[in-house]
Amino acid sequence: xxxxxxxxxxxxxxxxxxxxxxxxxxxxxxxxxxxxxxxxxxxxxxxxxxxxxxxxxxxxxxxxxxxxxxxxxxxxxxxxxxxxxxxxxxxxxxxxxxxxxxxxxxxxxxxxxxxxxxxxxxxxxxxxxxxxxxxxxxxxxxxxxxxxxxxxxxxxxxxxxxxxxxxxxxxxxxxxxxx
Ligand code: 5GP
Numbered sequence: 001x002x003x004x005x006x007x008x009x010x011x012x013x014x015x016x017x018x019x020x021x022x023x024x025x026x027x028x029x030x031x032x033x034x035x036x037x038x039x040x041x042x043x044x045x046x047x048x049x050x051x052x053x054x055x056x057x058x059x060x061x062x063x064x065x066x067x068x069x070x071x072x073x074x075x076x077x078x079x080x081x082x083x084x085x086x087x088x089x090x091x092x093x094x095x096x097x098x099x100x101x102x103x104x105x106x107x108x109x110x111x112x113x114x115x116x117x118x119x120x121x122x123x124x125x126x127x128x129x130x131x132x133x134x135x136x137x138x139x140x141x142x143x144x145x146x147x148x149x150x151x152x153x154x155x156x157x158x159x160x161x162x163x164x165x166x167x168x169x170x171x172x173x174x175x176x177x178x179x
Pocket of ligand 1: 044069099100103104105108153158159
């Protein structure tokens, strides 16, 4: 555990309100498309996925995928590696990738390619957070919770070296606190 509590960037109430809005938008967009497969990207998206999926009003199933693109710290390591693929058959289904945060875009670009290789009916993506200033590759992000500045954030599923994942809000870890 960090010794000091991270400063609040986005409060619990703000997150709840935005997740409600996203769920309403997604439910509306997929209303006439039948069932949706939500593909959560482990580990960071698990709390967002849990809240978002429970607020949808359309039929949906859940899958998980795991990739690693960073070490235990905050620096990008370059390549994205698949750690765990989806288990269910998603061929012909409408897929929505649910990410915690899109930073450089490398991970999402890789994930969209991975999902397309399963021949789904469609692939869209949703991220709770987006660091727009950090984009290195172009990705189509269909649903964005919040655009944020270039800070290392934790909480609501996101960690810093496995710490602070279960904070109820999005907090900022300042460089001095990254020990
Ligand atoms: P990208 O490939 O877009 O650069 O990185 C996406 C991944 O980087 C996210 O799924 C997340 O694991 C990690 N990441 C990027 N920025 C942050 C951040 O501020 N906090 C945390 N906890 N993870 C981040």
